[in-house]
Amino acid sequence: MKIRSDHVAGATFVTFGVVIFALSGDLPTGRLSMPGAGFLPKLVATLTIVLGAALFLRARESEPFSSLGWSDGKHAMLVMAITAAATALYTWLGFISSMVLMMLGLLVVIERRNLLRAGVYSLCTVMVTYGVFIWVLKAPLPKGPLGF
Amino acid sequence: MDRRSFVIGTTASAAALAASPAFAQETFPSHAITIVNAFPPGGANDLVTRPLASALEQTIRQPVVVETKAGAGGQVGAQVAASAKPDGYTLLSHNNGISGYAEVDKLFDRQPKTTRADFIPLARLIADPVLLLVNSQQPYTTVKDFIDDAKKRPEAIVYSSGGLYGATHLPVALFEKATGVPKLRHLPTNGGGPAITALLGNNAQASTQTVSATLQHVKSGKLRALASFGATRSKALPDVPTLKELGYNVEYYLWVGIFAPKGTPPQIVSTLSTAIDKAANTDAFKSAIANLGLDIGYLNAKDFAAFWDADAKRADDAVKTIGRVQG
Amino acid sequence: MESTLISLLHGFSVALQPDNLWYAFIGCLVGTLVGVLPGIGPLSGISILLPVTFGLNATQAVIMLAGIYYGSQYGGSTTSILMRIPGEASSVMTCIDGNAMAKKGRAGAALCIAAVGSWIAGTFGIIMLTLIAPPLATIALRFGPPEYTALLVLGLIFLAYMSSTSLVRTLLMACIGLMLGMIGIDNMTGHFRYSFGLAELGDGIGIVPVAVGLFGLGEILATPSHKVVGEVIAPKLRELLPSRQEWREASMPIARGSVLGFIIGIIPGSAHIISSFLSYALEKRISKRPEEFGKGAVAGVAGPEAANNSASTGAFVPMLALGIPTGPITAVLIGALMIHGVPAGPQLVSDHPDVFWGFVASMYVGNLMLLALNLPLVGLFVSLLRIPYAYLYPLIIMFCVIGVYEVSHSIVDVWIMLIMGVFGYALRKFNFDPAPLVLGLVIAPIFEQSLRQSLIMSNGNYLIFFSRPISLGLVIVSIGLLALSALAFVLNRKDWRTKLAEAEVGKTP
Numbered sequence: 001m002k003i004r005s006d007h008v009a010g011a012t013f014v015t016f017g018v019v020i021f022a023l024s025g026d027l028p029t030g031r032l033s034m035p036g037a038g039f040l041p042k043l044v045a046t047l048t049i050v051l052g053a054a055l056f057l058r059a060r061e062s063e064p065f066s067s068l069g070w071s072d073g074k075h076a077m078l079v080m081a082i083t084a085a086a087t088a089l090y091t092w093l094g095f096i097s098s099m100v101l102m103m104l105g106l107l108v109v110i111e112r113r114n115l116l117r118a119g120v121y122s123l124c125t126v127m128v129t130y131g132v133f134i135w136v137l138k139a140p141l142p143k144g145p146l147g148f
Numbered sequence: 149m150d151r152r153s154f155v156i157g158t159t160a161s162a163a164a165l166a167a168s169p170a171f172a173q174e175t176f177p178s179h180a181i182t183i184v185n186a187f188p189p190g191g192a193n194d195l196v197t198r199p200l201a202s203a204l205e206q207t208i209r210q211p212v213v214v215e216t217k218a219g220a221g222g223q224v225g226a227q228v229a230a231s232a233k234p235d236g237y238t239l240l241s242h243n244n245g246i247s248g249y250a251e252v253d254k255l256f257d258r259q260p261k262t263t264r265a266d267f268i269p270l271a272r273l274i275a276d277p278v279l280l281l282v283n284s285q286q287p288y289t290t291v292k293d294f295i296d297d298a299k300k301r302p303e304a305i306v307y308s309s310g311g312l313y314g315a316t317h318l319p320v321a322l323f324e325k326a327t328g329v330p331k332l333r334h335l336p337t338n339g340g341g342p343a344i345t346a347l348l349g350n351n352a353q354a355s356t357q358t359v360s361a362t363l364q365h366v367k368s369g370k371l372r373a374l375a376s377f378g379a380t381r382s383k384a385l386p387d388v389p390t391l392k393e394l395g396y397n398v399e400y401y402l403w404v405g406i407f408a409p410k411g412t413p414p415q416i417v418s419t420l421s422t423a424i425d426k427a428a429n430t431d432a433f434k435s436a437i438a439n440l441g442l443d444i445g446y447l448n449a450k451d452f453a454a455f456w457d458a459d460a461k462r463a464d465d466a467v468k469t470i471g472r473v474q475g
Numbered sequence: 476m477e478s479t480l481i482s483l484l485h486g487f488s489v490a491l492q493p494d495n496l497w498y499a500f501i502g503c504l505v506g507t508l509v510g511v512l513p514g515i516g517p518l519s520g521i522s523i524l525l526p527v528t529f530g531l532n533a534t535q536a537v538i539m540l541a542g543i544y545y546g547s548q549y550g551g552s553t554t555s556i557l558m559r560i561p562g563e564a565s566s567v568m569t570c571i572d573g574n575a576m577a578k579k580g581r582a583g584a585a586l587c588i589a590a591v592g593s594w595i596a597g598t599f600g601i602i603m604l605t606l607i608a609p610p611l612a613t614i615a616l617r618f619g620p621p622e623y624t625a626l627l628v629l630g631l632i633f634l635a636y637m638s639s640t641s642l643v644r645t646l647l648m649a650c651i652g653l654m655l656g657m658i659g660i661d662n663m664t665g666h667f668r669y670s671f672g673l674a675e676l677g678d679g680i681g682i683v684p685v686a687v688g689l690f691g692l693g694e695i696l697a698t699p700s701h702k703v704v705g706e707v708i709a710p711k712l713r714e715l716l717p718s719r720q721e722w723r724e725a726s727m728p729i730a731r732g733s734v735l736g737f738i739i740g741i742i743p744g745s746a747h748i749i750s751s752f753l754s755y756a757l758e759k760r761i762s763k764r765p766e767e768f769g770k771g772a773v774a775g776v777a778g779p780e781a782a783n784n785s786a787s788t789g790a791f792v793p794m795l796a797l798g799i800p801t802g803p804i805t806a807v808l809i810g811a812l813m814i815h816g817v818p819a820g821p822q823l824v825s826d827h828p829d830v831f832w833g834f835v836a837s838m839y840v841g842n843l844m845l846l847a848l849n850l851p852l853v854g855l856f857v858s859l860l861r862i863p864y865a866y867l868y869p870l871i872i873m874f875c876v877i878g879v880y881e882v883s884h885s886i887v888d889v890w891i892m893l894i895m896g897v898f899g900y901a902l903r904k905f906n907f908d909p910a911p912l913v914l915g916l917v918i919a920p921i922f923e924q925s926l927r928q929s930l931i932m933s934n935g936n937y938l939i940f941f942s943r944p945i946s947l948g949l950v951i952v953s954i955g956l957l958a959l960s961a962l963a964f965v966l967n968r969k970d971w972r973t974k975l976a977e978a979e980v981g982k983t984p
Binding site: 188189191194195198199201202215216217218219220221223224227252255256258261303306311312313333334335336337338341342344345346348349351352363364365367368370432436439440441472473 | 518519521522525526529616617618619620659660662663664665666667674675677678743744797798799800803806807810813814815816818819820821822883884885924928931932934
Binding site: 005006008009013016020023024027028031033034035036037038040041044045047048051052054055058062068070071072075076079080083084086087090091095099102103106107110111113121122125126129132133136137139140141142 | 508512515520523643647650651653657661663664666668669695696697700865868869870873876877880881884886890893896897900905906907923926927930935936937
């Protein structure tokens with residue numbers, strides 16, 4: 001049997017539904033006339049399993065799993081890695097530093113742009129955004145150890 | 149300068165900056181103070197904290213920023229403040245809810261995220277007594293009518309609250325205990341506003357809500373106030389008897405207080421409480437509170453600490469009375 | 476009627492005083508800014524500026540703060556259309572067809588239609604507010620938990636029309652959304668559900684982090700810059716305005732959206748969020764070419780935008796007539812009035828006619844100002860798209876982060892957004908459409924709560940849904956819709972959905 005994309009998707013959803021069941025062990029189900037905290041989650045998890053199974057069974061209609069294009073995968077992973085790093089630093093380094101570093105990272109590492117141009121662009125956009133939020137909207141943004 | 153020494157230099161100066169407040173203690177405060185508000189805009193906490201912040205800016209001579217960290221019935225804000233550096237620059241504005249979390253967590257065998265011991269009380273800003281209210285389409289005109297009917301038809305009268313174990317749920321539990329009525333049926337909603345809406349629409353027949361939030365509706369005749377949970381009658385509603393007058397030993401207020409995280413140095417605590425004391429006595433703050441229809445219930449740090457102990461006992465008691473909800 | 480007109484004229488004499496005009500303008504300007512920038516929603520905008528109004532009188536304060544509120548509804552669509560970032564929950568639907576229009580080079584047209592649709596809907600809302608606020612407010616109060624439940628059942632049925640993928644896929648997405656919506660403290664029993672000890676998850680997962688992740692970040696992950704090279708999406712200046720054809724396609728959706736949004740807006744509670752979703756599904760349901768939805772259908776922008784604007788005006792009905800907040804924003808406005816010693820409530824009209832009628836009249840003026848403010852900005856915003864993609868998408872990511880963080884100052888929300896971005900990327904690979912997921916997320920908490928509240932009210936008796944007139948009516952409509960679909964299915968097995976499914980099959984041998 002050829003593995004098709006809906007085989008993978010359907011199996012994932014079934015697993016997900018089962019995991020939800022496993023996680024809701026201690027939630028009381030209650031009765032139909034007085035549903036408890038676990039009633040609707042378990043109902044929806046059951047539906048997910050049923051629908052996931054349906055998807056799995058009808059997978060013949062979908063394209064083969066191997067034909068899915070992952071050419072953008074490397075780009076996506078790099079973008080995620082840089083954004084996640086910036087998020088981890090966000091409250092610690094403050095808005096300005098972390099966002100400038102993130103934009104620099106995206107522009108220089110992924111897009112291979114000239115460091116100087118990328119730096120000027122990142123710094124300007126971040127500073128303008130910061131100014132608008134702090135002075136015009138008086139909305140607090142996280143500050144770093146250097147006070148900005 | 150090569151890159152490494154640049155990095156070291158930056159780190160060192162950053163560390164120096166970060167450490168500077170520590171050896172500048174005698175000049176506290178040297179920069180802006182943040183008050184974490186644990187409740188969303190529109191609630192009593194927000195309406196009371198913002199005027200206080202602008203009054204406090206004058207008396208402490210530093211900017212005072214109100215930062216909303218709402219969620220999970222105030223637990224998110226409490227947790228943020230409890231884990232903040234105890235240097236006096238992060239304060240917390242919270243209400244009754246702060247007392248009961250630990251007891252509720254005990255009920256569910258959960259590790260409490262914060263307990264009362266995590267906070268130092270600085271001041272109580274307001275204390276708004278709650279009223280026992282019924283929709284005016286209901287026949288009850290006195291507390292006695294209400295109690296008699298509740299005894300005759302157990303679990304038939306529906307009351308709305310702003311949330312399970314919340315500040316408008318606990319007084320009902322205290323009321324049930326003091327008057328001996330069998331349990332009323334609880335309709336939890338997600339906030340004070342929705343709870344009042346449910347009562348106005350007669351989807352719930354009764355509710356315990358504050359004077360300031362419901363005065364308009366009592367005056368317009370849509371709601372009827374049967375009794376007040378205050379120690380004395382409310383100035384705005386002098387005809388409504390207190391439960392104490394009627395012989396039931398129940399007292400309950402919705403209060404808003406300011407807290408500092410545990411471990412804040414004593415001299416900073418006293419600087420802050422003096423400044424809050426001054427701010428709470430300014431005309432600007434007083435008139436803002438009066439316009440909200442609130443009685444100023446200001447208590448300084450010492451009196452508030454005593455009040456909080458007594459009030460927390462009431463809250464724990466009420467949570468235990470409610471117990472775990474079926475279903 | 477005549478007295479209403481006289482009062483309204485009096486209101487205009489208040490609203491047109493230079494001071495009041497100025498504050499209305501400030502409010503609208505800040506509102507536009509707040510709406511355009513992701514993250515700063517009207518709620519935080521208003522509460523941040525609340526202390527500024529302490530020095531003003533009550534009329535000026537409420538004119539300015541309300542301007543922020545309805546002004547933000549105009550700008551809310553901007554980032555959705557240009558960058559696929561929904562700044563507020565109400566602009567999630569705009570992102571789908573609005574951004575698709577932008578990709579076809581019709582960003583200007585989409586923005587224009589959104590602005591004009593908002594203006595028409597806003598003005599319609601105020602006319603209704605002026606004429607029939609008090610009787611409407613009484614009806615609004617009768618909208619209790621059973622009515623809510625029935626309305627959301629209708630919403631769940633509409634779910635099936637949300638997406639152009641097959642029914643199984645649509646329902647699967649909806650299930651995931653419903654499940655995400657059940658994370659957090661259970662309001663009824665106090666249990667923590669699937670929150671893994673994080674207090675930030677106590678109130679559940681927000682709509683903005685999920686929508687921004689799925690739509691905004693997910694899109695960027697799937698679009699490496701080398702694929703965009705050479706593609707010019709910035710239109711010429713004269714192509715900024717919608718064509719005659721586009722106006723024609725937009726007109727009826729705007730009308731329907733205005734009415735639908737207003738009706739949902741007057742209901743107290745959080746229902747107004749679903750107005751734009753319902754409008755989108757409705758337009759798709761009755762459209763002659765439902766397959767165009769998701770690929771840049773004009774009706775998919777016009778309907779939801781109108782609905783969301785008129786819902787925000789409808790929200791003023793219970794606030795002004797009864798003094799009850801329909802949501803957090805009107806709660807802040809009531810608080811602002813109270814700080815100035817003007818209690819909102821049934822007596823507002825008689826006790827403070829200047830405030831009431833001045834406020835109503837200022838909304839007519841404010842909506843005109845917003846139109847005048849927003850149309851010229853269209854050109855400016857569209858030129859954002861002239862930034863090369865390689866430089867544009869880091870900017871979009873920054874807006875995603877700041878937009879999500881600022882909603883409740885929670886870094887956990889940013890992480891949720893990142894996870895949802897990856898999830899959205901995977902969904903795209905496997906040919907799933909995230910729109911039903913977001914609707915599921917919106918509906919789940921309200922539906923569960925109102926269902927269980929209704930059963931508490933009736934002590935477990937399901938007859939409560941059939942014994943109250945409004946709820947019964949909604950249930951009948953739901954059953955009718957289901958019956959119609961079943962009938963269509965039996966009579967003519969090939970509706971557009973099956974045809975589409977077959978086309979999908981045909982495409983992949």
